[in-house]
Amino acid sequence: MGERILEVENLTVDIPLAVGTLHPVQGISFHVDRGETLCIVGESGCGKSLASLAIMDLLPKRAVRRADRLVLDGKDILNLPESRMCDIRGNTMGMIFQEPMTSLNPVYTIGNQMIETLRRHRRVSVEDARDRAISLLEKVGISAAASRLGQYPHQLSGGLRQRVMIAMMLMCGPDLIIADEPTTALDVTIQAQILLLLAELQREFNMGLILITHDLGVVARIADRVAVMYAGQMVEQGSAASIFTHPAHPYTRGLLDCIPIPGKTRRGQPLGSIPGIVPSLIGTVTGCRFAARCPRVLDVCATDPPFRDGPAPGQAYRCHLDSTGSEPGAGATP
Amino acid sequence: MLVYSLKRLALALVVAVTVSIISFGLLYLSGDPAIAMGGESATAEDIQAIRVFYGFDRPLVVQYLDWVARALHGDLGKSYYFDASVFDLVFQRLPVTLTLGLSAILFAIALAVPLGIAAAVRPNSLIDRLALLISVMGQALPSFWFALMLIVLLSVTYPLLPPSGSETWAHFVMPTVVLGYYATPAIMRLTRAGMLEVLTSDYIRTARAKGLRPPVVLAKHALRNAVIPVVSLAAVQFGFMLGGSIVVESVFALHGAGFLAWESISRNDLPTVQGLILVFSLIYITLTFLSDLVNAWLDPRIRIG
Ligand SMILES: Nc1ncnc2c1ncn2[C@@H]1O[C@H](COP(=O)(O)OP(=O)(O)OP(=O)(O)O)[C@@H](O)[C@H]1O
Numbered sequence: 095m096g097e098r099i100l101e102v103e104n105l106t107v108d109i110p111l112a113v114g115t116l117h118p119v120q121g122i123s124f125h126v127d128r129g130e131t132l133c134i135v136g137e138s139g140c141g142k143s144l145a146s147l148a149i150m151d152l153l154p155k156r157a158v159r160r161a162d163r164l165v166l167d168g169k170d171i172l173n174l175p176e177s178r179m180c181d182i183r184g185n186t187m188g189m190i191f192q193e194p195m196t197s198l199n200p201v202y203t204i205g206n207q208m209i210e211t212l213r214r215h216r217r218v219s220v221e222d223a224r225d226r227a228i229s230l231l232e233k234v235g236i237s238a239a240a241s242r243l244g245q246y247p248h249q250l251s252g253g254l255r256q257r258v259m260i261a262m263m264l265m266c267g268p269d270l271i272i273a274d275e276p277t278t279a280l281d282v283t284i285q286a287q288i289l290l291l292l293a294e295l296q297r298e299f300n301m302g303l304i305l306i307t308h309d310l311g312v313v314a315r316i317a318d319r320v321a322v323m324y325a326g327q328m329v330e331q332g333s334a335a336s337i338f339t340h341p342a343h344p345y346t347r348g349l350l351d352c353i354p355i356p357g358k359t360r361r362g363q364p365l366g367s368i369p370g371i372v373p374s375l376i377g378t379v380t381g382c383r384f385a386a387r388c389p390r391v392l393d394v395c396a397t398d399p400p401f402r403d404g405p406a407p408g409q410a411y412r413c414h415l416d417s418t419g420s421e422p423g424a425g426a427t428p
Numbered sequence: 429m430l431v432y433s434l435k436r437l438a439l440a441l442v443v444a445v446t447v448s449i450i451s452f453g454l455l456y457l458s459g460d461p462a463i464a465m466g467g468e469s470a471t472a473e474d475i476q477a478i479r480v481f482y483g484f485d486r487p488l489v490v491q492y493l494d495w496v497a498r499a500l501h502g503d504l505g506k507s508y509y510f511d512a513s514v515f516d517l518v519f520q521r522l523p524v525t526l527t528l529g530l531s532a533i534l535f536a537i538a539l540a541v542p543l544g545i546a547a548a549v550r551p552n553s554l555i556d557r558l559a560l561l562i563s564v565m566g567q568a569l570p571s572f573w574f575a576l577m578l579i580v581l582l583s584v585t586y587p588l589l590p591p592s593g594s595e596t597w598a599h600f601v602m603p604t605v606v607l608g609y610y611a612t613p614a615i616m617r618l619t620r621a622g623m624l625e626v627l628t629s630d631y632i633r634t635a636r637a638k639g640l641r642p643p644v645v646l647a648k649h650a651l652r653n654a655v656i657p658v659v660s661l662a663a664v665q666f667g668f669m670l671g672g673s674i675v676v677e678s679v680f681a682l683h684g685a686g687f688l689a690w691e692s693i694s695r696n697d698l699p700t701v702q703g704l705i706l707v708f709s710l711i712y713i714t715l716t717f718l719s720d721l722v723n724a725w726l727d728p729r730i731r732i733g
């Protein structure tokens with residue numbers, strides 16, 4: 095793969111609440127290379143959105159962000175003052191949100207909002223910015239692009255608005271796009287279109303793409319690498335192929351059992367589900383966060399599990415079980 | 429936008445006609461106008477003569493249409509009290525009231541909107557508390573007391589401003605502050621609440637994700653959405669101030685239309701009261717119409733009405 099676009103090491107987000115401190119992101123590490131799609135998957139509430147907002151430095155005011163390293167394009171962005179961070183957002187790093195219906199400003203035209211993005215970061219004339227907006231709208235599959243520029247968000251459907259958001263974030267030709275469940279709010283028929291569009295644009299613009307999604311079917315189709323989050327932690331990471339063919343973490347296996355795989359799942363065979371609920375993220379917890387729901391839980395799971403290398407190169411997971419599924423020390427027993 | 433404006437205009441005209449009927453009817457609400465005009469010593473023949481002379485014996489519809497036709501030509505009848513036409517009386521006094529109302533609402537907006545924004549940007553900060561204090565005081569202080577305190581301070585103790593009259597701009601300073609301060613709390617609270625809500629919205633997060641600088645996010649993306657309800661409120665407040673400036677006009681001896689209304693009511697000078705009500709209502713209707721247009725300009729979603 096190409097050069098490293100983003101490097102995140104030990105990213106933590108804490109939110110002080112009246113009842114205690116919430117730990118929605120507990121020291122996660124990952125990286126994205128140029129031309130690569132990283133999919134982050136995990137149950138609702140496991141901290142995916144807060145992790146991506148933390149990278150953008152757009153966390154809610156009271157949230158506290160910490161990390162060992164946060165590097166974009168080889169530059170440390172962890173300790174940048176807000177004014178320098180403004181120069182980066184929308185320029186080298188863009189973000190697409192879950193709510194297309196409310197993510198565009200209702201009182202300005204599409205054109206106005208797209209053009210201001212480019213002109214904020216580049217010295218270009220309004221005409222040139224307009225031309226770029228038109229060509230990008232065409233690129234994201236919007237017909238009659240020139241006339242759309244004069245329209246307001248309420249005149250467009252949700253799918254079109256999300257396409258506009260994508261085009262807007264591409265105005266400056268960013269190196270990295272973070273798309274946080276960009277299709278959750280859309281019709282099923284449109285979801286696939288938008289995700290494939292993102293994958294296509296990622297290739298064409300040769301960007302890094304972080305795609306947060308619940309949809310493992312989509313992950314299988316467009317991800318180069320997959321990161322699995324559980325209760326604020328990264329529990330498994332690796333190439334898409336390795337995660338799908340030999341998942342190592344019991345949670346990842348559980349997730350994969352929940353979806354039908356064409357050619358593998360027999361018709362009529364019941365799909366799996368993971369019993370139990372996600373543990374509270376408030377207060378300090380030690381041990382494996384998944385232990386309470388794990389079908390293979392051991393006594394040792396009350397202590398923090400180590401990060402282990404998985405069966406494939408580059409695959410890593412956080413568990414006491416080794417990658418063949420045998421228990422620690424099992425090999426030593428005669 | 430054009431369709432919307434025409435619709436609003438049509439509505440404004442309907443309201444104007446309704447208001448004209450009401451103010452026309454006012455003359456009859458208080459009893460037979462001929463008796464009122466004739467005074468206590470008038471005989472039955474005198475009253476009948478007055479009735480015929482002023483046309484009170486004709487059908488009401490004819491009288492109304494006649495009255496409207498004259499009003500459109502600027503003839504609002506004659507004052508019972510002054511030897512002058514109501515039109516001249518009202519328009520002689522109106523500039524003072526309009527100047528006072530306009531300067532007061534501008535003062536209120538200039539004070540309330542920035543304070544409201546600052547309070548919303550930093551909730552529970554010192555500036556937020558200051559804004560709350562100003563707002564509470566604005567509601568608790570009676571305007572006559574506030575006016576008198578200002579006169580004591582700025583005209584008596586430190587003779588900086590004239591205490592009464594309406595000759596120069598300096599005469600308008602204290603009345604503007606007193607009247608404008610009265611409208612400040614509501615405008616400020618609405619601005620603050622609107623900003624607080626808008627600042628947590630998804631499109632503000634988008635604006636920040638595009639790298640826009642905080643002042644641009646605030647002034648371009650947040651403010652325009654937050655002030656939409658404030659525009660309507662300011663128009664209503666402005667209307668109130670025109671009618672409600674009686675106390676301020678009397679304290680500072682600004683002989684404006686508010687003061688004229690007060691005098692005319694106490695003198696039973698019905699044509700003048702009627703003319704004032706008509707003119708004030710029309711101003712009020714125009715203000716509402718204008719604020720609707722401003723809102724439609726601010727918010728494209730309103731235009732598809
Ligand atoms: N502003 C906030 N204040 C307090 N708690 C928050 C805030 N935002 C999120 N949380 C909590 O942090 C946890 C992680 O939230 P986050 O939005 O990152 O989850 P997610 O993985 O994106 O879930 P989803 O798939 O539903 O979008 C959740 O328990 C959530 O309730």
Ligand SMILES: [Mg+2]
Binds near residue numbers: 275
């Ligand atoms: Mg989320």
